[in-house]
Amino acid sequence: MKILQFSKFYPPVIGGIESVAFELTEGMNKQGVETDVLCAHTGLGTQRERSAAGYRIVRAGSLGKLLSTSMSPALLLETRRMCGDYDVIHVQMPDPMAALALWFARPRAKIVLHWQSDVINQRRALKLYEPLQSWLLRRADAIIATTPPYAEASPALQAWKSKVEVIPLGITPIDSRGAADKAGALRQRFGGRKIVFSLGRMIYYKGFDVLIDAARLLPADAVVVVGGGGELLQTYRDRVAAEGLAGRIEFVGRIPDEDIPGYFEAASVFCLSSIVRAEAYGVVLLEAMAMGKPIVTTDIPGSGVPWVNQHEVTGLNVPVSDGRAMAAALTRILQDDALAARFGAAGKDRFLTQLTAESMVSRTLSLYRRLLAGAVEPRVSPNL
Missing domain, CATH: 3.40.50.2000 (Glycogen Phosphorylase B;)
Structure with a gap:
């Protein structure tokens, strides 16, 4: 099993989406599941590197940000080039650029959307983005919601509840020495x-x-x-x-x-x-x-x-x-x-x-395995 973690950015860039992508990528590799990262770069040039743990990180060159979205034509090309190498593409949402890149690449891999938030603050932009978002929701094989209340309240997810599985976010405890x-x-x-x-x-x-x-x-x-x-x-x-x-x-x-x-x-x-x-x-x-x-x-x-x-x-x-x-x-x-x-x-x-990172990784890995085995059932309201 090979996983491509698709994130807006990736550490050392700091943010909620980036921290979740990091915990999942690190955790999957520790479990022996080969997981690489594709994201936008904060500069013009595309960077390819290896993490300390040995996995690949590709940061596609960007022209800058507009409405919190990286303007990265290179991301489209990198997605098309890389997507055939992976069994599952895990996409941190919302990310209009990732949605466009997947529409452009049309991968055969299973697609998992990690629904961290609806688009709330940019309603005018949402009207332009909605057709692309709807295509990606239709194409997705599974959608991870982070809590039952958010899954139930999200307007975007109402038509796709059969694909939704709740997996709470988790973190590695902070180092409290000192x-x-x-x-x-x-x-x-x-x-x-x-x-x-x-x-x-x-x-x-x-x-x-x-x-x-x-x-x-x-x-x-x-x-x-x-x-x-x-x-x-x-x-x-x-x-x-x-x-x-x-x-x-x-x-x-x-x-x-x-x-x-x-x-x-x-x-x-x-x-x-x-x-x-x-x-x-x-x-x-x-x-x-x-x-x-x-x-x-x-x-x-x-x-x-x-x-x-x-x-x-x-x-x-x-x-x-x-x-x-x-x-x-x-x-x-x-x-x-x-x-x-x-x-x-x-x-x-x-x-x-x-609510640990270990628990989040374990539940996500279980979802991957069931997806690839063709045996996924929605779990919108687990007893958590």
Whole structure:
């Protein structure tokens, strides 16, 4: 069995799609399943390389990005050249360029679409993309949805439920060596107060405005610490300063990867304040759960976020865009050590038993084998 993992980009380019493609590729090769990568490059020239694990990575030259899509004519040619060598082509979606490349190449291999999100923010572009997306959905042999709620709510998947299998995303636990020392320094930096930690790109759908609203209502012995860079970082910092909330919430900017475990370790609770279905899953929640942290998230309709964070089991879900409700949920956890410990332990158990990269790889490999054996049945609502 040979697998081609088709991703928008690939590490060291960082992103949700890229991290999933990396975990699957690394995991499959560790299982002895030959898996290579085809993606767009961030520059003009096509690059061919071997990973440290020995698999091929082809980064097709690109002219740049338009509407979050790499403009890569070279990707069409590389797809046609490579696709005949593989039994399964696994495509990380949404990716209009990948859809165009597959339409151009017309591979005979089995095609698996990994449906990480609908196209939500670019509705005008979606109208142009929909015919190509519909062709790819018809052509696909299987579609992986990341949670049952997202599979049920996705408009694009309604006509193709017979092809859908739910396989939750999983991660490799972050390396927490040295986290205790970093956590101690952070607690000292923030005056020994209880830390509410949040982490994500500074973009509108992460809902950090709501978290600012919540911060002003938290107990005086708590502080909100938000990590991440992005286009709205200065906007949020300016709002915090203008409203006199500097002692309540701090946007610390991008956190180096090696320092992130220390922030999780220092946190009393983790909060994800996202406001729309563009937040389809919340992979960062898995990092918090792996570190045994209780979670507060938003109950986004049709998103997988409230499925990942089970209400009153691993944490609390609150209404979208409701800063007062978010503050109340955070305060409840901050002021009840036994509850925080129970949520944290349940989250860690849920992560270890269901949401690891190893589990994701195993379920995906099972799907590949059943596809190639001609014995695939949809599994839209597994007992997870």
